[in-house]
Amino acid sequence: MTELPLIGEAAAVAATPRLAGARIGVVTFPGTLDDRDAARAVRLAGGTAVELWHGDSALGDVDAVIIPGGFSYGDYLRAGAIARFAPLMSRIIDAANSDAKLPVLGICNGFQILTESHLLPGSMIKNDHLKFLCRDQLLRVENSNTAWTVDYEAGQEITIPLKNQDGQYIADEKTLDALEAEGRVVFRYVGFNPNGSRRDIAGISNAAGNVVGLMPHPEHAVEPGFGPESLDGIGGSDTDGLGFFTSVLTKIVGGDK
Numbered sequence: 601m602t603e604l605p606l607i608g609e610a611a612a613v614a615a616t617p618r619l620a621g622a623r624i625g626v627v628t629f630p631g632t633l634d635d636r637d638a639a640r641a642v643r644l645a646g647g648t649a650v651e652l653w654h655g656d657s658a659l660g661d662v663d664a665v666i667i668p669g670g671f672s673y674g675d676y677l678r679a680g681a682i683a684r685f686a687p688l689m690s691r692i693i694d695a696a697n698s699d700a701k702l703p704v705l706g707i708c709n710g711f712q713i714l715t716e717s718h719l720l721p722g723s724m725i726k727n728d729h730l731k732f733l734c735r736d737q738l739l740r741v742e743n744s745n746t747a748w749t750v751d752y753e754a755g756q757e758i759t760i761p762l763k764n765q766d767g768q769y770i771a772d773e774k775t776l777d778a779l780e781a782e783g784r785v786v787f788r789y790v791g792f793n794p795n796g797s798r799r800d801i802a803g804i805s806n807a808a809g810n811v812v813g814l815m816p817h818p819e820h821a822v823e824p825g826f827g828p829e830s831l832d833g834i835g836g837s838d839t840d841g842l843g844f845f846t847s848v849l850t851k852i853v854g855g856d857k
């Protein structure tokens with residue numbers, strides 16, 4: 601399939617030769633919806649997107665992995681509960697927990713899969729209003745030291761599209777306190793909590809910072825003219841999500857995985 605040409609400022613980023621050697625795997629499960637968007641975001645950031653199938657028995661030569669959004673296996677049982685047992689997830693879990701600490705990003709359903717896989721603590725349940733919600737959401741970057749956030753500043757506010765039905769992040773108070781104390785709350789909802797997530801948490805990381813999960817969709821805010829509008833009506837924010845993908849490339853190319 602012919603890929604649409606890169607446009608605007610993002611094209612200049614993608615033209616950086618030193619990033620092109622970084623290979624980012626994008627996993628597809630039955631019911632995944634945003635794998636092509638995630639792969640395009642990788643290319644716009646300057647990396648090489650590598651297709652990965654849930655039934656694969658090996659990760660191959662990839663430097664990082666993205667588990668994108670959608671409704672894996674129709675969200676039967678619980679969102680992400682079946683995907684967690686896919687053959688490729690065993691390889692991802694091992695690689696994320698290894699000494700190499702493979703960077704892994706879970707977006708929306710990918711975040712749900714990461715909690716089901718116990719790569720991240722807590723769980724995701726239905727939104728507190730029991731409805732599917734789609735909106736542009738303001739987030740605050742709480743931790744800019746993870747593999748997926750080094751190109752942001754702590755305290756920076758970004759606008760990222762959100763679309764979910766099972767987006768309420770929950771955990772017991774002990775776990776929540778530990779996440780706060782250890783700086784593992786990576787993103788927090790600002791101005792409006794769209795799903796009832798505890799302590800306005802939109803995204804978290806593991807202790808090492810190589811595994812990050814969040815509910816909003818940064819891959820839908822990576823290209824000028826095609827992302828969310830600024831919520832305050834001043835200036836544009838349609839590439840606010842690109843930093844996720846340039847961050848991991850920066851870590852890989854810099855040799856600090």
